[in-house]
Amino acid sequence: MSRFLRTATLVALGIVWLLPVYLLIINASKSPTTFTSTEAWIPTDFSLFANIADAMQLSGLSDSVVSTLAYAIVSPIIAVVVGAAAGFAIVALRLKRGFLWFVVIFGGTVFPLQMVLLPLFDAYSRVGLYDTHAGMIIVYTAISIPFSAFVMRNFFTGVAHNVFEASVLDGATTWRIFTRIYLPMASSALVAIFILQATFIWNDLLLGLTLSQSDNVRPIVTTLSGMQSTYGGAQMSTVLAAAVLVSLPTVVLFLFTQKFFSRGLALGQY
Amino acid sequence: MNSRRMVGAGIAALTAATLLLTGCSGTDGSSDEAGATTGTLDFYTDKAAWEPDFDELNAASEEQAEITLNTTGYSDAAQYDAFIKQSFRTQKSPGLFTWHTGDSLKQLVDEGLVAETTDLWTKAIDEGWATEGLRAEYTIDDKQYCVPMNIAYWVMYYNKNIFEEHGIEKPTTWEELDAAAGTLKDAGITPYYQTSTLFTFQWFQQLVAGTDPELYKGLSTGEVKYTDPEIVEIMDIWLDQHEKGWFSDAGSTVDPAVGLKQGDFAMINFGSFFNGSLDGAGMVSGEDYDMFVIPAVNADLGTTPVAVESGPLCVAENSKQKDLGLAYSEWWMSADAQTAWNAARGDVAFNPKATVNDPMLADLGTTVADGEHELFTRYFEATPTPILTVALEQFGAFNANPGDPMPFLEAIQAEADKYWADQE
Amino acid sequence: MAVLQTPERERTVGGLPEAAHRPPRRKTPYQAAARGFIAPGVLMVAVLLYLPLLWTTFLSFTEYNGLGDPEWVGLDNYVEMFDDPSFVGSLLNTLLWVAGTLLIPVGVGLALALLTWNLPGGIWLRLPFLIPYAISGIGVGVIWSFILSANGALDQALAMIGIADPPRWLVDAPLNTVVMIIAASWQGVGVNALLFTIGLQSIPKEPLEAARVDGATGVRLFGSILWPMLRPLTAVVVGLSIVASLKTFDIVLSMTKGGPGRASETLALTMYRETFVNSDYGLGSAIAVFLSVVTLVASVLYLRQQLSQKHEM
16 A cells, blocks of 8 residues: 555544544543534534543542552553563473463463452452552562563564574573563553553552552542542543543553654664 | 662662652641640541531531541542451551441440540430430440431432323322322333442332331341241232333433433432432422332331331541541531531531431421431431342342342352351 | 473573574574573463462352351352353353454454555554554543443434434444444454554565565465465454454443343353452452453464464474
């Protein structure tokens, strides 16, 4: 397909994809007191900032920002490295029964998260991890590992094994080969896993709701979700404004990490 | 580096990262010493939207009872229930938590998990802080458990502008209500709100209790079957109204408060906590909207039945904060506390001596207590949970595709048969 | 747990200098090191995710309402589960989700990755598809309900172009499941596109150039070079899609709650309904176990076939 056609297709599809985002933003900007659902596509007024202020006040969002940021940064970093190490062990080091071990790690994702919650809550409150930052980091890390291991394992299979063998002949240790050759080579995959998992954690509701209680430990979306309720609570435009606000950091994260995916990684050189 | 050092390094890195963060963990000076009756009380609720109101109330409770609440809100009611049940087995057994009356409360009481509040109720009745009728909702085997957090009467809200435009007065009989609906429909306005998920029960509840309160009671005890001819007859009234086009589109997900504001429908049968949502949507109480008690279907009943819902505040029997929780509960029942609560969160008050700010809600409180109205327990609390789950789904399906009521009723009765058989 | 034991039956030296001097063709010279590298991952997953699973599996053989003690009932819950006609409906909806998710987000994701690949400005053109993933789930549920509501944003748009009597998007089954799959795809396509992009980037340049020199373009280039080389990442995307679609929960809960009636319920919702709404932990756990086994078997069958073809483990 020609360049022009490809660009045109992408632009057209992209516009369709952004329509719900457009609806989200213009409706988040409407004042709750004059809001109607009958003029969905037409911007009527601009109260976005007032709505955001309402949302912050209603949900106490600001208390959660720092700890949520910590979870969303620390956990995926640990998970990415742990997952890459697992992939490295299976693919480069040719761990015996590697597929079985891979399934063991991957199996962590097949179980519905809702059913993990109550036993985890019980265990956490017994060992003193309930409502602690450490507890949240640990659980978010564990949740992120299977995905990370899966992507890294498969990414490394695309790397010729003689890369490893050549390094061994140079006298490098496995640790060195892992940190100096395999990790740098995988930077686009590592970044992709990081941003996807960071976004997942930033937007997590279930774990935060069950394993924490204090305002300074609870993740941000957990505090936000309470705003919507039959028994009084925020109006739709306020909830949407809050969603816009909470989504900003992740959108920015996606924006700034795009350059990692812009260049082809010349794996052929290895 | 060999493999052991590798593992060691991994674990060390994990520990270091976590320790760093545990340093600033969330311990918040809660009063954990058993027996304390002043201090900070951990409070759990599924009414997360009320958290700011509870925080606002802290000034009054600090001053009058030296207790402040540390509120944790949950957004999903079903998961909240599971969390609370689980917490009884742990160190985190709650000092104060919101719950439901009816079947759910009885389950906890049967297991000995909730602190008794008989003394608090005796005092409240003596002081005139609560009514006997309300006490009955909190009584299991002659003892009381928990105290009322809120109370709501299920009434008909209406868009005042629409009513005035079409010269409709507040209906006082079932015939007048039907006539009003007919007039509205002729003018191209949908009379009633309905939905196909969750709040699907209220019209059924209203029709059954308004026809025969005993029949309604029979459903909740299993003596009356959903497939009995009386119930089928009532469903036919509902179906007839569906066929006349009296109900709003079941596929609409518009916030009901916004729907009433923009005239998607003229009336909505909802709990009296709905004032808050309507105010939030920009409608003015008494000016843009008003409410009336729904007249009984059967004019010969003598008293008009009104559905009432009450959400309890409970204290766990084995909580470290039991005494603190009970001290707060006692304060909570008082007229001062309820006046302060009403200032924080406008609602009807269960305490007749409390001051209610919104004149519409104050009127409602007086109306239902005038002797011509009879309170009955809302369908949600009156029906055992497994039957309720099926009933809400079936009424929702009925609203989405109204037709012969029998298959829907049979589905509910099948679950009811199973439930009552298990209770033998 | 048994899986945690890493028997030290090989030499314990495990150091690399010695190992490095072994002939490279020996198949498994780095087992001790390999175990060291995989151990943190296995440990964390086992402790935090497998232990709760054991508990749930135990509960699935009991009668338990969340209070008191679980009472052993053997296979009763499983019998009850398969007896319930709604369970079949729920299973069918779930399968519809699996099929739909493999078709739309995976297909469109691959198309996007190919379209943006080596395209100047490609990363910016890909961005609109990633933004939905960045938006908080609460916002997604609210905005799609708003779009698909009767007289909602979509119906209003249709009315503008003269379609006055649109379908009842969220009411009629299986249409409601289909539109929810589209809503979920809207959010998920960007992630798949991103993963496919990583796959495209890891393709070595030489064979590609060689194929181009041979005159391979378009479909032929894709079929002969790109598709086989994309296999590892295709396995990731498809594997994750199978798992995620079998567990579909959030979007259905926020948009139809499984209704009207139980028309759009998925297995995860049935599990939620029994466990949390009805406090029937035994039945809920049985559904969870069934769901997990199906998910595990489906993904292992798929992955074993996919992963063993080219790269032998």
